[in-house]
Amino acid sequence: MARARLSTFDQDLRNWNRNQPLDITFVAADATGQFRMDTLGPGLTVNIAAWCEGYAIAARWGILVPVSGQQEVDFVLQPEGRLVATVNEDFGAVQDLYAAAKLQRNDPSLFPYSTWEAVGANRQVVFSQMPTGRYLIELRRQDTLLWSNLVDVVEGSVTELHIGSDNAAGAVAGSQANGVTGYTELRRSLDKIRE
Secondary structure (H helix, E strand, O other): OOOOEEEEEOOOOOOOOOOOOOOOOEEEOOOOOOOOOOOOOOOOEEEEEEEOOOEOOEEEEEEEOOOOOOOOOOOOOOEOEEEEEEEOHHHOOOOOEEEEEEEOOOOOOOOOOEEEEEOOOOOEEEEEEEOOEEEEEEEEEOOEEEEEEEEEEOOOOEEEEEEOHHHOOOOOOOEEEOOEEEOEEOOOOHHHHOO
16 A cells, blocks of 8 residues: 655645645655654644545644644544546537536535546546545536536545536436445535535
């Protein structure tokens, strides 16, 4: 298994990219899963995220760096949730077409998963390392919103989503993947659920 990576992050984090450090404090766990963040100043309160290929991102909030000694922080990484979206040809060429995923957080202790991916030539976009939760999925061309809906993702499963103009204004039928049904619900207003 690959080693976990860890980083501090701000509570107001937006558009996290899992391939980049979240902050200047970025470390990799050793072969036993241990990690140290020696550059954090004493008395600071930090948030720490941990992730590893194939696992959902995990976070710990409000960790106080002691003035002396060490603070232990434990993470248990769960198998990732994965969302595979296929974009219908009704939306035209894939050039400048991208999908965004943002976790709708009812629980403020959850990591604020928010990212985007370009739609590939195969008309698919894959979101990985997703913790269990409900996500706002948007399809955009540049800054123009073309389609949006809510999707439930469960750790350890793959949810398939078919994005088409025929379901832009209504519910999307569920799809079966790894024995788990994924579904979306109609969302009539982006403004009601945006933070």
